[in-house]
Amino acid sequence: RCFEVERRLVEALDMPVMHDDQHGTAVVILAALRNACLLLGRGLPDLKVVISGAGAAGVACEKMLADAGVSDIIMLDSRGIIHAGRGDLNEVKDELARTTNPRGVTGGIFEAFEGADTFIGVSAGSVPEEALQLMAERPILFSLANPNPEIDPELAYRYGAVVATGRSDLPNQINNVLAFPGIFHGALAAGATSITPEMKQAASQAIAAVAAEHLDVEHIVPSPLDARVAPEVSRAVAAAWAAATA
DSSP states (O other): OHHHHHHHHHHHHTSOOOOTTHHHHHHHHHHHHHHHHHHHTOOGGGOEEEEEOOSHHHHHHHHHHHHTTOOEEEEEETTEEOOTTOSOOOHHHHHHHHHSOTTOOOSSHHHHHTTOOEEEEOSSOOOOHHHHTTSOSSOEEEEOOSSSOSSOHHHHHHHOSEEEESOTTSSSBOOGGGTHHHHHHHHHHHTOSSOOHHHHHHHHHHHHHHHHTTOBTTBSSOOTTOTTHHHHHHHHHHHHHHHHHO
């Protein structure tokens, strides 16, 4: 039924408005990060974030976080930190160089991790223990490559205050199914003609709110089987569209 809802929405709008994996994953990442900050007494604007992976998922994640108020984001690709001085950037990465990395950090993984308090992995890379030792105390570690996270789970739990992965056999699975059914349902219910950044932010907040009812370090997002999630997301998305078009 989820995929049928997506198909109907795309056909109705005659345009690709949202990719369930790319943007759906970003929505859930932000929901998890909101609750990790709540547990640790931190604010989104105060975070120093490293995102490993500058493909579709990484770009969507960076945009979601920036829209939520995270300003200190360093993007890593297979050649190191994305910054304005690199001469090998395509159009997308050139834009990232202009909008991220406000401290002008250059180099590779070790320079990126120096003092960072949040890691989000959406790549097939690998993070060595030496890089984790350079991070701020009690970091947030989201290693989402599946089945082999960028940070070995044993290391992640040793160093991280809050840990999430893409795996179903470990706590805090970042699963895009928490996002896209409710987003598409809410958009259809509201008669939306696009899916806006505000609707995605509302979806993220709704997912975070469901988990916040019983929040701890192993439950920063709801289970993908939690029947409350899709209806709450749908209501939030529809309300965001209604507010924007009132």
